[in-house]
Amino acid sequence: MSQNFAIQLENVSKTFGRRRKRVEAVRHLSLEVAAGQVFGFLGPNGAGKSTTIRMMMDLIRPSTGTVLLYGRPVQNNPPLLQKVGALVEGAAFYDFLTGRKNLEVLARTRGCYDPQRGQTLLAQVGMADRADRKVSGYSTGMKQRLGLAAALLHDPDLVILDEPTNGLDPAGIQDVRLFVRDLVEKQGKTVFLSSHMLSEVEQVCDQVGIISNGRLVQTGNVADLLSSQAMIRLEVLPLARALGLLLPKWPTVANGRWLEVQAAREHVPEIVQQLVAAEVQIFQVAVQQQSLEALFLAATGGADA
Amino acid sequence: MRNALSAEWRKLLGHTRAFSFLVLIFPVGALIITLMIDILPGLLIPDLREFNAARTRTWTDDLLMVWTLLTGFPGGTFLQMPFIAFIAVAFAGEFQWGTWKNILPGQSRTVLVLAKFIVSITLILLALLATSLIVAGGSWLSSILFDSSYGPPVAEVDFASYLPDYFSQILVTFASLTISAAIAALIALYSRSVMAAVLLTVGVSIVEFASILLLLVVSGILNRPNLVNVFVVTPSYNLENIRSWILDGVGSNVGGIPGLTAVQPLSTSILIVTGWLVGLLLATAVLFNRQDINS
Incomplete structure (x- = not known):
């Protein structure tokens, strides 16, 4: 072997x-x-x-x-x-x-x-x-x-x-x-x-x-x-309620009118369901594949390569 | 082993600066001294020509001269310094160039240590052989130019007595050089520095020779005169003892130092010198095999 x-x-x-x-x-x-x-x-x-x-x-x-x-x-x-x-x-x-x-x-x-x-x-x-x-x-x-x-x-x-x-x-x-x-x-x-x-x-x-x-x-x-982790961008209202819902489970940051969530691609339906159940309005959902740089930074806590 | 020797030979000969200044310095120096002090002034200055013509020299002494000069303390130690530096460059240089990482994965560490040692010592011995031939050749040329005698005639030489003297002196010088070289190699690998290897090797030679004085003082203080006899385990004593047995037929008592009674038989001294050499090389190989190569 x-x-x-x-x-x-x-x-x-x-x-x-x-x-x-x-x-x-x-x-x-x-x-x-x-x-x-x-x-x-x-x-x-x-x-x-x-x-x-x-x-x-x-x-x-x-x-x-x-x-x-x-x-x-x-x-x-x-x-x-x-x-x-x-x-x-x-x-x-x-x-x-x-x-x-x-x-x-x-x-x-x-x-x-x-x-x-x-x-x-x-x-x-x-x-x-x-x-x-x-x-x-x-x-x-x-x-x-x-x-x-x-x-x-x-x-x-x-x-x-x-x-x-x-x-x-x-x-x-x-x-x-x-x-x-x-x-x-x-x-x-x-x-x-x-x-x-x-x-x-x-x-x-x-x-x-x-x-x-x-x-x-x-x-x-x-x-x-790279496919296991993705950046999920959501245009939602109200932003604060959505952030409060997602933050305990996924690393999430607010960026203008958008929320940026670090999560696996297969978690997207769950995220959307939670937001809908909490009567958060969803205008757009975009899933971006993670770069190796983001993966590296997440794994090493932000140290330089 | 053959591969390592062949690689080492090319590498050390290729380091023209170290090889020229630390090894070829002896034959080249002998050539320059012969030309500048012996031959050219004699050709240019009539008084010196007469002086040279009156000189009597023997090729039997000339061939031995360089080998004799390289043994003993302090002259031998200081004349050996360029060679010690060459050995230090061969071993510690690999750390400074950062090249151990290239050669170690392809070859056993023990084989590399031995290859470096054998090639360095061979180059040094060849340089000394060339030096002794240049000294004798220069004197022969001088004798022809200035019509002086240069004996003894080959037919009159008692080779049965001369050759053992000649080769035993070479052997003693060789043993002395290899022990210094082994000390230098050990320190070079430990310190990873050429300068430290040269200075500490010379330091060890001085301390070793001076240990007789220390032993005399300690034996006096403790009122135990026999303590001086510890000196007979040192390489210096045993090399001198071997030389004394071969050339004079008696063991050495280091000029009659008080309390030194344990004069060694020839065979014991040969064993002790061999033990030192093997022990130092073993220590070098063991140290190197345990070392982390970070450079």
Whole structure:
């Protein structure tokens, strides 16, 4: 059963420091990512996204819990990590080497040096003509592109990308989105994508997980999550009576002549029935699908992504 | 392991600044010193030409010189500083460049530590070998240019006695360097700082050597003269003892320090030095395997 999952986190926690300096970066996080999809990982700054990713890469050891990749524990398991390629918290390279030489050193470390594959990847990420310059002269965007190539050097099954579009121009961001979908749809890989850009996650990901204060607060299929919550706008009179009726059950705010109610789409008939029963006049009802941004803000209590 | 060694070799050779200033400095320095102090002044100044012609040098000593200079305290410790810095760059540099996260998932941490250690030490030994050849080559060139003697003739050398001396000196220098390198690697991984690794490694060498004085004072205060014998477990003592056994045929009593009676047999000293080296490398591997990589 677990073989169907690329990633499984079982009650994982990570605490840094001791006594007064103790910081719980991740708390009792359980998560399953099925193989063959793009999973979006969202959370405000300091929510524990990077710590979680580092635990998946065995760079950081969990204080409690287990991280499994393809059903096997990741700890002290370099052969298992050969199935994983990652761009973690901004691309970092040996500044004193060229881009091409950096890829060579990484490939040799993993025992998969193939100059032809390196050249193909450099071309794919648009770095072929700059590969023989030292990395010290690269912009952030160029390093990110090289980081994407490095993550794919050994043709991994699972690709973990932490903010892959940081420092890229709009065209580069679009390239990465297409690239990520291509990895899943044409190459059958699994992508775990952590991003600040909610629109990016909404466009690219099949599943999403939202982490806040080290806890997973929301997870599920992106389309289901977005359709499960809606903004219901009602033009009603008298406004105060309607507000008093709905507020105990649904988050509701008055906006001019309109009431804005956060509720599931299937609650619309119930809302209307209640208002009619209380002799509230209803002039218009509009149901708007929730954006991922609204969902994120509701789940994290309004923190910035 | 072969993959890790090959990657490390390319990486460290590719760090031209560190490799040039911290490793090649010895052979290049030897070449410059030979040219600027020995050969060029002799060619330009007639008095020096006569002085050079009168000098007698032996290639047997020249080949040994650099290896001898690198052992002992304080000269050896300070001459080893560039190499210690090179080891520190190799280990702590990965934290500063933020590159551990790229290489760790593909390879065992223990293998990476060993690969870094082996490649750094190999590069350092090759540089020292080149330095000793440059020193001997420079003296040979000088002897031709200034018509001086440069002996002994190969036919007259007692290789049965010279080669063991030569290789044992290289071995002692190698052991001394590897222990310093292992200390530097351990501190570099712990502190994640190149500067801290260099300063603390030199500090450890000084403290280790000075521990004999501390032991003398404590043994005097406690009126227990035998306490001085604790010094024989230190790498410094055992390296000196190995050198003394091989070159002089007797164990070292560190210049006759009062109370030092526990002179070690050669085999014990070899075991203790090996123990230090293996222990330090094990400690480095264990530390690194338990470390969280946050950078």
